[in-house]
Amino acid sequence: MGQGQKGSSDKEEKKKKKRDESPAPEDSHKCRVCRFPLLVALLQLLLGAAVTVVAFLMLAISPSLMARETPHWAGIILCLVSILGLILYCINYHPDERSSIQFIVKLLYFVLCTIGLVISVLVIAFSGHHYSQTGSFRCQQAGEDCVCRLDQEDPIARTFTYEGVSDCEVITGTLTLYFLLQIVLNLLQAVVCAIGAFIMWKHRYQVFFAGLQIGSSSSQWQNV
Template identity: 80%
Template structure:
C-alpha cells in the first residue's frame, strides 16, 4: 500500500542551493567593468583638450552604469524570499530593471554621438594656431564650420588619437547596450515568466511515494 504527500511549501534550504544562480552576478560585474572603462576613456579624451563637450566625453554614461552594477551586486546580496515577499527585494528588482533600460537608451545615444564625432574627426583638416588646433571639414569652403581645440600642442592628437577614443567609445557602449538589454530581460523574465498557477492536482511523481 502506498500513499503520497504533497509538498505545497518551499523547502527552507532551496532558497540557498544556488545562491549565485538567482541573480546574474556576471552581468553586474560586466556592467561594473564596462562602466569603469567608459569613464576612464572619457577622461582620457577630456585630457586631450578642455574644449571637448560633455556629449563628446561620455563619462556620465560610465558613471551611471557603475551605479547600475552596484545595485545589481546589492540585489545579489539581499536574502531571497519566494514570491517576492520582501518589499526590499521587489523594489531593488524594479529599480534594477528601470536602470538597465535607462542604461540601454543612454548607450544608444552615446553610440550615435560618438559615431557622428568619429566621422567628423576622421575628415578634419587641421592646422596649428599657437597653442590651439583649428580644424575644418573643407578648408576650401570659406563658410565652413570651424572647430577650435584649445591647449593642443599637436593636431595629430585630434585627427589620430581622438578618433581612436571615439571608436573605443562606440565599441564599449555597444557592449554596454547588449549587457544592459540582457540584464533587463533577465529581470523581466524572472518577474513575469515564472509564476504559480495554483495547486497541481494529478499523479504524484515517483519521488513522492512513501511506503507504509
C-alpha cells in the first residue's frame, strides 16, 4: 500500500514538473532577418519606396497628371507602416503583450497594415483603369502639350490633355509601362500588408498560455 502511494506521488511530481516547465528558448542561430515583424517591415519599406519613386517618375512626365494617377501617397503611407514595424521589432516582440507600449504599437501596426492593404487595392484599381485607358489612346501633338482621345472619329469624345509633353509616345508607351509597374508593385504591397495583418491577428488570437506562475521574480508558462 505504501509503495503504491509512493509510486503515485512520484508520477504526480513528474507531471507537475513537466507542467511547470517553460517553453524552450529560441535558437540563437536562427535567422534574425526572418523574424516577425522585421522581414515584413523591410519588404514594406522597399515596396513603399519603389511605389513612391515610380510615382514621381510618372509625375515628371507631365505635371497635369492627377494624384490618383501618381500614387506616391500610397508608397509614403507604407513607408510609415514599415517604420512602425521596425519600432515593434526593437521593443522585443512577443505574441502575448508584456507591456502597454507593445500593445499600443501592435494595435497601430495591425490597423495600418489593414489600411495599407485597402489603399493598395485602390491603387491597383486606379492603375488598372488608367492602364487600359492609355493603351487605347490616339494622341496628337498640340504645341508643347499632348492631346489624346479614345476615339478620333467621335467629335464629342472626351479628350485628355497632358501638359509639358514634347512626344506623345511617352504617354502611350512609357506612362502605360509605369501604370503596369504600379499594378505589380501594389499587388505585392497588398500581399505583404495582408501577411503582416494576418500574422499579428494569429499571434493575438491563436496563441494561448496556461499553467502555474511560480517564483516571485520570474514567470514560467506552459504553451498549449
